[in-house]
Amino acid sequence: MQAPAAAAPRWPAVAVRQGLFASEDAYYDALHDHLRDRLRAEVQALSDAEDVELLRTERLLQSIETAMGEIGARRDELAAPEGDDGPPAHMIGATVVAQLRSEADGLSEQIDRLTRRVAPNLRTIAGPRLTARLIEEAGGLERLARKPSGTIQVLGAESALFAHLQGRGPSPKHGVIYTHPAVRHAPRSERGSIARMLAGKLAIAARIDHYRGSLDEAFTTEVTDRLTAVRS
Amino acid sequence: MSDLPEGVERRRFGDRRRLATRGEPVYGEPVDASGWRVWDTNRSKVGALLQTHGDPGFDHASRVLYLGAATGTTVSHLADMGMYVYAVELSPYAADSLLAVTASRPRLFPIIADARQPAAYSDVVEGQLAWMIQDVASAQQVQIAVANRHYLADDGQLLLFIKARSIDATAEPAAVFSAVEAQLADSFEITARVDMDATHRDHRALIGQIR
Numbered sequence: 180m181q182a183p184a185a186a187a188p189r190w191p192a193v194a195v196r197q198g199l200f201a202s203e204d205a206y207y208d209a210l211h212d213h214l215r216d217r218l219r220a221e222v223q224a225l226s227d228a229e230d231v232e233l234l235r236t237e238r239l240l241q242s243i244e245t246a247m248g249e250i251g252a253r254r255d256e257l258a259a260p261e262g263d264d265g266p267p268a269h270m271i272g273a274t275v276v277a278q279l280r281s282e283a284d285g286l287s288e289q290i291d292r293l294t295r296r297v298a299p300n301l302r303t304i305a306g307p308r309l310t311a312r313l314i315e316e317a318g319g320l321e322r323l324a325r326k327p328s329g330t331i332q333v334l335g336a337e338s339a340l341f342a343h344l345q346g347r348g349p350s351p352k353h354g355v356i357y358t359h360p361a362v363r364h365a366p367r368s369e370r371g372s373i374a375r376m377l378a379g380k381l382a383i384a385a386r387i388d389h390y391r392g393s394l395d396e397a398f399t400t401e402v403t404d405r406l407t408a409v410r411s
Numbered sequence: 412m413s414d415l416p417e418g419v420e421r422r423r424f425g426d427r428r429r430l431a432t433r434g435e436p437v438y439g440e441p442v443d444a445s446g447w448r449v450w451d452t453n454r455s456k457v458g459a460l461l462q463t464h465g466d467p468g469f470d471h472a473s474r475v476l477y478l479g480a481a482t483g484t485t486v487s488h489l490a491d492m493g494m495y496v497y498a499v500e501l502s503p504y505a506a507d508s509l510l511a512v513t514a515s516r517p518r519l520f521p522i523i524a525d526a527r528q529p530a531a532y533s534d535v536v537e538g539q540l541a542w543m544i545q546d547v548a549s550a551q552q553v554q555i556a557v558a559n560r561h562y563l564a565d566d567g568q569l570l571l572f573i574k575a576r577s578i579d580a581t582a583e584p585a586a587v588f589s590a591v592e593a594q595l596a597d598s599f600e601i602t603a604r605v606d607m608d609a610t611h612r613d614h615r616a617l618i619g620q621i622r
Binding site (some may be wrong): 185187190207214219254 | 471495503504506507508510513514517518519520521522525529530533537538561562593612
């Protein structure tokens with residue numbers, strides 16, 4: 180807290196007296212525009228920070244899911260054969276998994292909320308979770324927006340990609356976008372081409388999200404219609 | 412005190428008469444055929460004060476410093492009434508909705524800043540203001556009022572909503588209210604006290620005149 184200040188000047192009167200504005204009304208109009216511009220910059224800075232928050236939330240959620248899987252598997256090894264509670268370690272396993280589950284639910288909600296603000300177009304096409312995974316794999320929304328669709332198609336399948344480049348194995352058809360229902364539920368022979376099409380649309384969505392920042396319903400409707408069409 | 416200030420009316424919405432001002436709706440509140448929108452007294456302490464206590468002496472076109480604007484609900488109604496409002500809010504998360512609320516209100520001036528550091532907005536907030544309205548959730552409500560008093564005119568007034576639970580969550584609200592009033596006494600002469608319990612639990616409004 181600072182020391183009491185001297186009486187503040189009446190800026191509108193000062194501005195008019197100095198000839199900067201023809202009238203107090205003109206001054207107020209300019210002030211209003213100026214402050215709303217500052218507010219817009221504030222919103223922009225916040226959404227820049229929000230994609231990092233999204234990426235970190237997604238990473239934490241992934242760690243929790245891994246831990247849940249491992250603890251769940253160990254717990255199952257200890258499960259009693261005849262349905263009673265089993266040894267104490269089994270009970271501890273159950274408690275911990277339940278706690279992790281509730282944390283994971285909270286993080287999923289955060290991802291839902293953040294993707295709505297950070298990447299509304301990606302979210303509409305890919306859902307909140309896949310959107311978060313793509314931004315996480317790419318290292319941020321801007322980086323995702325700069326990637327070619329061929330890279331987005333195999334994001335998360337790096338080990339298969341490099342194995343292929345070294346002459347071992349076929350080229351990967353898809354990375355994390357495999358979790359999209361249109362890809363996962365497609366017949367094996369179609370998966371590659373659907374993944375390629377989806378990756379192309381996601382690349383465009385990421386660019387709209389990063390460079391424009393608002394939902395383009397005409398675009399997302401067209402894409403979701405097309406994805407529904409290939410599914411049926 | 413007289414009933415309601417200029418620009419606020421009690422109007423019929425459904426089966427109730429509710430406070431309303433005229434302007435673009437901002438939070439999904441009901442609007443009537445002639446463009447009046449409900450001022451929800453559960454969401455706005457100033458609204459609740461007008462409802463229970465009447466006009467604290469608001470004038471059309473008077474200049475106001477509003478500390479703790481949050482998402483802008485209350486300041487939007489003050490702007491509808493024709494007041495010039497400098498709306499200060501600490502949280503950058505409010506920027507989005509303040510942007511929306513100020514779009515149709517050319518005399519509502521949004522500022523994201525910390526009211527404990529009033530020098531940060533001394534380049535935009537004018538002096539000689541008629542009112543300082545404070546609704547912040549901070550243990551430093553008194554210090555904030557004192558630190559901002561140089562924006563007020565010699566006959567400027569303070570409307571401060573004490574949030575007992577923010578100042579001391581363990582003390583009795585009544586004890587907190589009298590402690591706050593004692594600390595303000597050097598800078599402001601308190602002329603009215605209004606308990607807000609009907610709509611806002613453990614809140615009291617203080618109205619005062621700058622010394």
